[in-house]
Every structure is written in C-alpha cells, then in structure tokens.
Amino acid sequence: MWASPMVIRVEWALRLKGVEYEYVDEDLANKSADLLRYNPVTKKVPVLVHDGKPIAESTIIVEYIDEAWNGGYPIMAADPYERAQARFWARYAEDKVRALYAIFSTTSEAQRKAAHEAQQCLKTLETALEGKKFFGGDAVGYVDIIVGWYAHWLPVVEEVCGVSVVTDEELPLLKAWFGRLLAVDVLKAALPDRDRLLAANKARREQVLSA
Numbered sequence: 001m002w003a004s005p006m007v008i009r010v011e012w013a014l015r016l017k018g019v020e021y022e023y024v025d026e027d028l029a030n031k032s033a034d035l036l037r038y039n040p041v042t043k044k045v046p047v048l049v050h051d052g053k054p055i056a057e058s059t060i061i062v063e064y065i066d067e068a069w070n071g072g073y074p075i076m077a078a079d080p081y082e083r084a085q086a087r088f089w090a091r092y093a094e095d096k097v098r099a100l101y102a103i104f105s106t107t108s109e110a111q112r113k114a115a116h117e118a119q120q121c122l123k124t125l126e127t128a129l130e131g132k133k134f135f136g137g138d139a140v141g142y143v144d145i146i147v148g149w150y151a152h153w154l155p156v157v158e159e160v161c162g163v164s165v166v167t168d169e170e171l172p173l174l175k176a177w178f179g180r181l182l183a184v185d186v187l188k189a190a191l192p193d194r195d196r197l198l199a200a201n202k203a204r205r206e207q208v209l210s211a
Helices: 005-017 033-038 058-068 080-096 098-104 108-129 142-147 150-161 172-182 194-210
Strands: 047-050 053-056
Touching: 005 058, 005 142, 033 047, 047 058, 053 058, 058 142, 080 098, 080 108, 080 142, 098 108, 098 150, 098 194, 108 172, 150 172, 150 194
Parallel strands: none
Antiparallel strands: 047 053
C-alpha cells in the first residue's frame, strides 16, 4: 500500500539499517493470498517476511529490524531507560493519532474542535523534543520513525481540509523537526510523491464526507 504511513515506518527502518529488501505492493481492496497467509489475524499491512517468517504490526517490525540487524544503525537507544521512554512516546503518539484522523473526517465546528485537540496532543508530544534535534537525540531514532510520517502527511491533510495544525507559532519545535526529518536523504527517498498523495487524500476525504 504505497500511501500507508505504517509501511513507510518499516521501509525507513530497513533503509537506515542498510538492509536490502523486496517491496511488494498490496491492494487492500483485493487482498492477496500472500497477505492472508502471512498475516491471517489482522490481514493488514505491513508484514515483514524474514527467513520465511512473517512479522506483523509496524511498531513491532521496527523493533525487530533493530534487533535482527543489531550491528548496523542503532534505532533504539542502548540505555534501558531511554528505550523505555522511546516506547512510551511512540505509544502515546499511537493512542492519540485518532485526533488527527478526526480532522480528516469532519467539517465546520467539529473539525475546529478536532484540530484543537490534535494541537494539544502534539504539544504534549513536542515536549519530548526539547533540547534535541530529533526525538532520538542528534540522530533519527525509534520515535522519529514511528511519528515521522506526520512530517509528510500532516501538511497534506492540512491542505485538503483547509486547517492549520502544526505552525511556527503553536508548535515551533515540531515544525522545525519536520524540516530536519524531511532533509534526511535516506528517509526522503522512501516517501510517496506529494502530488499523488494529495490527490488520493482529496478523493478519500470526499468519500468519507459523502458516506
């Protein structure tokens, strides 16, 4: 699924580690036999197949990649406390992401409320960036990989929905982090084309609002 932020997480982890991989696109409207065989429980992407063994769920896959190829780029911190903190913030972001989706699926006052809620959640997340270039410190780490899709997708959602969420005034640290993250060549190379993403989200929003 070319437009899935969850798939991008896995690609970023593999690219940072320097692991060669085969990408197989999946049509979720017509799920392949391979997807159903490798992930019969949730039937969702992404699925990483390593040595014939499937691993599902993007956050779990990212941690698996770091452990399976532990001699390369360090995604998780060496210190147990720092690893725990990274997992905490990644989980926080996962739990609060519904506020971002609410912006996409509402209009008028409901949308304004959703945008405000999203800003408050992101302000809390932003505290983990204080005094750092990336959530991982001086380099991209686990939390950057998990929430990094915000940097590419959120501006598209803002444009499609006609709202502003991440601004220099409201979320200056997060806004600056967007720029730094998207300047990392190995990450930028895996991102979907913005115009294609914009068109897909416009069409999707029309479907959601007309349902």
